[in-house]
Amino acid sequence: SLPKKVTIIEVGPRDGLQNEKSFVPTEVKKDFIFKLKMAGVKEMELTSFVSPKWVPQMKDAGEIAADCLDEHTRNIILAPNQKGISRVYDTDCRAVAVFVGVSNTFNLKNINKTTAESLEGLRPAIHELKEKGYFVRACISTAFYCPYEGKINEKDTLALCREFVGMGVDELSVADTIGMAVPSEAFSLFEKLTEAFPDILIASHFHDTRRLATANIFAALQAGITRFDTSAGGLGGCPFAPGAAGNAATEDAVYMLERMGIETGIDLDQLLEAIEVVRPHLSRAIDSSFYRLSRQA
Numbered sequence: 581s582l583p584k585k586v587t588i589i590e591v592g593p594r595d596g597l598q599n600e601k602s603f604v605p606t607e608v609k610k611d612f613i614f615k616l617k618m619a620g621v622k623e624m625e626l627t628s629f630v631s632p633k634w635v636p637q638m639k640d641a642g643e644i645a646a647d648c649l650d651e652h653t654r655n656i657i658l659a660p661n662q663k664g665i666s667r668v669y670d671t672d673c674r675a676v677a678v679f680v681g682v683s684n685t686f687n688l689k690n691i692n693k694t695t696a697e698s699l700e701g702l703r704p705a706i707h708e709l710k711e712k713g714y715f716v717r718a719c720i721s722t723a724f725y726c727p728y729e730g731k732i733n734e735k736d737t738l739a740l741c742r743e744f745v746g747m748g749v750d751e752l753s754v755a756d757t758i759g760m761a762v763p764s765e766a767f768s769l770f771e772k773l774t775e776a777f778p779d780i781l782i783a784s785h786f787h788d789t790r791r792l793a794t795a796n797i798f799a800a801l802q803a804g805i806t807r808f809d810t811s812a813g814g815l816g817g818c819p820f821a822p823g824a825a826g827n828a829a830t831e832d833a834v835y836m837l838e839r840m841g842i843e844t845g846i847d848l849d850q851l852l853e854a855i856e857v858v859r860p861h862l863s864r865a866i867d868s869s870f871y872r873l874s875r876q877a
């Protein structure tokens with residue numbers, strides 16, 4: 581049976597903006613984050629502590645972290661390595677997301693290390709984070725397909741997840757980085773994940789390249805998933821994953837779920853107001869179904 585209530589983890593300010601060509605002013609990002617919280621978002625990836633040479637859009641991460649934390653939201657910062665995690669220690673942020681690709685080639689392109697090297701570096705770092713009482717989320721990229729290596733074996737994804745569970749992470753966010761999974765694949769992997777790791781949080785992270793993200797969310801829901809990474813406006817994409825389109829749009833996911841009688845806690849009108857804050861600063865049009873229809877009404 582389906583849940584009465586689910587959690588949306590808003591990734592718009594991070595995944596949504598990281599791939600935008602022109603720099604979105606820091607004040608606009610702050611207002612976007614504020615309005616997303618007003619709309620009811622309770623968990624959010626705010627920004628990432630990565631190299632500004634690799635991802636220039638995130639160069640203001642320090643300012644975002646300084647000004648956008650609050651006690652009512654789980655504010656998450658991404659960090660790929662010890663340097664990023666050390667930067668988190670200089671803030672009041674209490675939740676960190678690390679990210680590693682199942683695909684070695686993708687991991688090299690994304691963070692310039694093999695998957696094994698990343699794990700080796702993150703093991704002591706996560707240990708320290710947990711000792712200090714941080715919430716730790718592990719984002720598992722290329723869990724279904726890789727732009728360089730093609731189809732990924734479920735066993736390899738499960739094995740990488742098991743490594744992070746062994747390190748004591750609180751949550752796995754399992755990603756279809758380039759949006760190639762279909763609902764049968766989403767159901768199959770998430771069913772195995774919920775069976776294998778009943779005691780930790782598991783979120784799905786679908787990109788909408790082939791317009792199957794909401795279908796995949798439904799499949800994950802049927803497999804027992806109650807946490808969904810989505811991005812306001814359907815923005816997003818990874819600069820090091822050619823062919824990746826935006827994330828599942830928060831408004832499309834919320835619309836579907838609420839119509840199914842599943843509570844998300846998010847107000848669609850206020851969500852549209854948040855989208856309007858960033859829209860003028862984007863180099864792409866917002867084309868989620870819900871957004872388009874709301875403009876025609």
Ligand code: HMG
Nearest residue numbers: 629630631634660663664690691692719721722755757818
């Ligand atoms: P590197 O060049 O191998 O790093 O990059 P390095 O250790 O040799 O350091 C080079 C420079 O970067 C040095 O500065 C370091 O201090 C600095 P310099 O001396 O040249 O001035 N540096 C840092 N600066 C800030 N924060 C840091 C940091 N680390 C080193 N944490 C590195 C390695 C990991 C830094 C680089 O590859 C990088 O920043 N990659 C980030 C890539 C990224 O952000 N990708 C997008 C997020 S993941 C994603 O979108 C997928 C996800 O959505 C799930 C899905 O959909 O699949 C999560």
Ligand code: MG
Nearest residue numbers: 595755757818
């Ligand atoms: Mg992503």
